[in-house]
Amino acid sequence: MITFDRFPDGKQFCVTFSYDDGPSEDIRLAKLFNKYNLKATFNINDSFFKFNDVSSLKTRYAGHEIACHGRYHIPLNDQSATTIINEVFEQRKMLEGYLGEPVCGMAYAYGLYDEKAIEVLKKCGIVYSRTTGSGNMRLPEDFMKWHPTCHHKSGIEKATAFLKSIGGHLVGSRVLYIWGHAFELRTEEDWAMMEELCSLISNNDKIWYATNIEIYRYTMAVKRLVISANEDIVYNPSNIDVWVSHHRQPVKIPAGQTIKL
């Protein structure tokens, strides 16, 4: 029996963060994530460039993912395809020009979207998009409706429950996905809470710390695995090493290789 419930190195727990809008408070937040070896995705809009030099984009978020949020922070429900294309496709071109790499992730402005928006976004090359809904601790069924676990105001409570589940009886993998806005961290008490959350969840060798796009790419590589009818041979056609459970034990399927279990 093969089960797809493993992250890199056979881990079953994953933590990710997502912060939109910025821009100035993101500097302090990125430094806090760096201090605790955490990974985040930062969704920016054109306001970033009103207050910052383009050259700071890469350095400020080094080690994290930069993703779309729409150029003008327009809610994407009830919009024409043209508006969505101008808002997102044009932003991709701009960000990719600055960063020199594909930018395929997104978070919905105001958390708003509809099925038509999703259809257009997929054609614009967006592969996942984060909502503002509260979800569970699972990977999303649909990456275009990626509901985070919680806002950071509930972060310590959820992180405590998440950590408690490590070592407990586990059914499937678990993802703790925390979102928020850096500008919501207004007082030193707010920052102390954020630091407590980061400290609580960090440097645990049972947890894979990843950006949103890293989780998406890893999951897609797992979905591409080719398994023999007897479930004893597995081929990994991707360029990413992946892990699965074979009779509940972690097994590595190296990139491009065929493994006999």
Ligand SMILES: [Zn+2]
């Ligand atoms: Zn926003």
